[in-house]
Amino acid sequence: MWHATLEVIRFESKRTRTAGRVTLWLGLALFPALLMFLLQSQVQAEAIPGDVLALMSYYLVVQVGCMLGLLLWATPAVGAELEAQTWIYLAMRPHGKIALLLGKYVVATLWTASAGIVSAAGVAACSRFPDAPLLAAVLAGLVVMASVCYAALYILIGVAVQARATIVAVVYTLLIEGVLSTVPATINKFTVCYRLRALLADWLDISLAGPEAEAIFGYEPAWQHLVSLAVYTSIVLVIALWIMRTKEFPVAADA
């Protein structure tokens, strides 16, 4: 199975080198930095507080950049093969289905994380944040974690729902990761966004005031957030693998 997974990674990596996909990668890597540069060029130095800059950078790089990249890469993992009628060839290999899922997961994660790390460096450089290298390092770490977690989530959505999987993923992102994660209640702890935001606040020592802010930015130690993200990703991937193994995907009907 691992050999087959490596083959998928190799093949899918080659497919990332087309002009269209390289352009998309450059867009995701450079556009957040461009936005930050334009913003800072319009205001005086230190006009924006450091905490606000950190949060803006986080949302630009992690919550928008990474998630957009993964929506495009991870969600259609199965749907694209079904649409291109190549699914049956992969499914005819003994470990083809599982290798496809794991391989596409790895490639989606690497592709998005690499764009996100470049983006993190660019945004930090343009942000006038007091400690730009620290901001870049924290954002890069969060990009890696976001890529690993959200790629698993979007792969699961793509495996569970073939028709309009990307729309389902966008709706899920907006409602759960967008709205629910900002609700100051226990339920927001089940979102990836809550954990990432809490790590950002912890690592950049963003000072927060009030119980509501604590509920939104988290008060648990960093290791708890890291373990939660690891458990979350593992569970989501296992469910996706189980669905992949047991579900009957639509194949050609009788002509």
Next chain:
Amino acid sequence: MSEPLLQLEHVSRFYKTVIGVGDLNLELPLGAYGLIGPNGSGKTTFINLVTGMLRPSIGRVRVLGKNPVRQREVLSRIGLCPASDLLYPNISALQWVEYMIGLHGFSRGEAKQRAQESLVSLGMEENMRRPIGSYSLGMRQRTKLAQAIAHSPQLLILDEPFNGLDPIGRHELSEFLKKWIEQGRNLILASHILHEVEAITSAFLLIHGGRVLASGDAREVRSMLSGFPVEVEVEGDGLEGFAQKLVSQTWFSGLSFGESKRLLKLSVTDQTQFLEYLAAAACEAEVNLTAVRSPDGSLEGAFGLLLRAHRGEG
């Protein structure tokens, strides 16, 4: 004793309220088989069940002794060339076949070598490095076939492989499949083009409405039909008197005249006895024959009869 090629025990597959295939009972020894039926007859569902793409709603499927859904290692012994087109426009045939073979667990070097060999054996040597998007339909068919054979499977399954091929392509594919069979390998060839299947293999499964109407070689299929009436047309003079005498024959089951009295359409249950009787009548100058037309004896004729019998028109 070698394991059977296929074992299907009371296999049915439903799509909600629609029957894809119904109550299939088969045990096929190793060999080459034509899976023949009109479009929508259940051929692709049959193939999807055999390859584990679909689970049977009822019953049990075994391929080379294994359950293709649960014991997926059996897939490495099967090569499938599906009917659907290949839509990887930016990848070359060599890259794609190499990838497909790599997924079977072959090392990169061996996968490349096998991919090249299979593509070359199918006449793709000059074009295998071009993007698939620039291929003709025939080239894409050959590429699909290359990925199915490059890992040296024991069983090759082809679903409508002649679709879209020009006469030269059809001939080349037929020759390739004949060689495949001559090498003692197993084949299931699903098609609705009867004469092309008949030219490749002599064993058939006739499928219609999700049911196997008959199986066996062409002679066995025809022997199953021996009791069914065959339509024969006789053209000539003096047919009215000849028709009156037929009524007493046990192998005769009905007649009608065409627009003129020179064309007699008969339904007979034993063609041999009928032809002997007709020959005797012609020798005694009772009839002056100008033409006798009957089913050509090909599988197509037998298949037509089976369909009529299946529909209760026999």
